[in-house]
Amino acid sequence: MRWKYIFFDLDGTLTDPMLGITRSVQYALRHFGIEVTDLSTLCPFIGPPLKDSFREFYGMDDARAEEAIALTREYFAPKGIFENELYAGITELLEELHEGGARIAMATSKPSPFARQIAEHFAIDRYFDLIEGSTLDGSRTTKSEVLRLAVEGLGVQDPARAVMVGDRRFDIEGAASVGIESIGVLYGYGSREELEAAGAGHIVADVGELSRLLTGH
Template structure:
């Protein structure tokens, strides 16, 4: 495969830049408890990391649209105050971002998490200055799907040459979103999507580590 020179680098947030397991699963646990659903083992709620929340409540707990909407409100009660900070940056991510900025790459966060929360997380971890744009969903439940998020980012920055863009993420939704927009994708295996889940949606590359991401983006143009 002849590799491309990427200029526009889109990152998923949860499971790609940071490990949000504790905060997200505790927020889901809190929301489910409002419906008298008791989940003691937070490992059981890892499937909520990545996809749109409403979709997950409906898929995993058969919530109606209205129940899912209300569950998201409960989720945000905990997440907005505490869960948002029960999170940690993956080791080497700051080094990766620093290296990419040195190469004059345009860095974008493209997440299904509400933009307001994504920005708070990046600010909390002092990562916000690396990114040219942070795009997430809206609090009213719109723009939750990754394809919409990516499309909006391209529109905001006037990106037209899709051969120079790549989407990086740990779940199938990231790869599907990239595919729908006609861009290359890098599926990272250190996050929360299984290899089987990612393989089934045909990413352009797999990255088992943050070093692999750097190799694909920075060293590709010399190949």
């Protein structure tokens, strides 16, 4: 295999969390008197840190954004977390990489406890040497911070043997910040234009193409 250390984003890369995340955000916005009926308009919330999204898309200050995050989790923790599905072919890909000797980590902007719970729910946790995410208290939120911790935790000796796989520019920029290669996937929530502008080293259309790139066959 070309890469020994493989870091995966979660939302939009391993799983499709559209319903769970958008319904959670819808629930939070309703508290502020904002009614959103078309859940697809909330898809930009998938991937980036929630605080950034509430500030960018709804003009919230830090205090209101923090309140919105708490409300989002109020729906997400018991229900939204399971309104999610694994992309077809992901389990087989992880199994092949694991059996081939790759060191596999998850690096997500989702809080670590939720990321681990999702991995366990879909029975893919056994393939990961490490699962790192953001913190619930907001002390670690960016993909760069998460990925730096994951790279250290996995004990990467040669950055040239490491790659980050994700669907948004945050994944690509995070990879660049720690000096590793990146693969952008188009089956998630980022566009080719977004991934190219961020400097993705490779871009794949589907899980099959991703598998061929990672495994070499």
